[in-house]
Amino acid sequence: MRRTALIIVAAGRGVRMGAPLPKQYLPLEGRPILAHTVLAASSLLTPGDQLILVIPPDDNERVRALLEEYCPGVSLTLVHGGATRGESVLHGLREVSEEIKLVAIHDGVRPILRREMWDRLLAAMEGSEAVVPVTRPTDSLRMITPDGASTVLDRSLVRCVQTPQLFTREAVLAAYEAEGDTAQTDDAGLYSLHTGRSPLLVEGDPDNLKITTPRDLALASLILSADKE
Template sequence: MKYYAIIVAGGSGSRMQSSVAKQFLLLDGKPLLMYTIAAFSQCPLNPQILLVLNIHQHSYWEELCFAHNFDIPHQVIKGGEQRFHSVKNGLKAITGKGIVAVHDAVRPLVSSELILRSYRNAEELGNCIPGITPSDSVRRVLNDGTNEALSRNELTLVQTPQTFNVDVLKKAYQVPFRNEFTDDASVAEYSGQRIHLIEGERENIKITYHEDMEIAAIFMKNRK
């Protein structure tokens, strides 16, 4: 079986009010994106790594790799207008059959153990989506401005990697983009696929705000 990893790195850093794209922010002296790629390279299944990156950032990424002596093999692919289009570009670069994991570049603390579990479950079930149960109480805001309580035990906070049989995901991505396509699971579900959930990791946070960088630094320190 052949394994692939599509790392989607399209973030601009706007919500962090940063001039540097989030995937290039430094965590313990190294760009976030390098931790992400390293996690997949450490998976014993040795996936082929495809980095989907804004075309205007390709040369900057090359400079960063040189400056940090980063030599993990990976293929850099032109990103698209939306995440949907970037993933589609990554899928086009895969010519064979196998299992593909799609992962957010700004989830640098994903463990190789979760990556391996995702590949194995997707190989058996056709797809695999990690998620964690919310720790806070949750309410739903309705269109009329009112709100109602929801049971957090019936909810999951979805993470990546989201992992699929290559043929299944390619078929799902043949449809035009829709606003409700927020991740790969939503695209696959729209095509009629039943989504299979597994337990994610609390440390597998997505870097979105400045506070997330501080939390990630604590997790990184604890790992050391």
């Protein structure tokens, strides 16, 4: 197995949640969302792998206290993020050891990270340089056209993108150093912009939701409660 670095990006402020705290610190089933994510990520790694957590520069004391209380014994590298997600990811990438061959980039507010999906991603990286977990939409889809009308999309041709997204270290670092911040909303988008190639799509996990709204938080609580039963 090639050594892997898993970068958790948790440097945002989560304004869409409408909460007094950045959403990564909100409580979920007895511990902060970010603690769930760190614990889940650390459980997937093997000796020789690297866990990197990118946080807001002003939150160093808060995060260290969180890790000490909820994630004792987890070994990771803390990195301060930048003004944008792209800058934050690049800061994390620059902390990856040169001996590491694979890099996974994961949202700090996706706390339900299961081994089954992780193993699928790692297996797919054999012979690939970029792998992305996706799910199939269940709703019908329409796309708004420039004139304000809309047109039907064939949902069999559309996928919903998740994280963690896996890359070879060289490929993703080159993409970020060359392109920097763009309109791309995820790491695979930046990779495709830089290389002109598509990532390999792998079956994701419908429960691997990104917590963005209060409804997402309630749903994550239900999923985690069911997992305990």
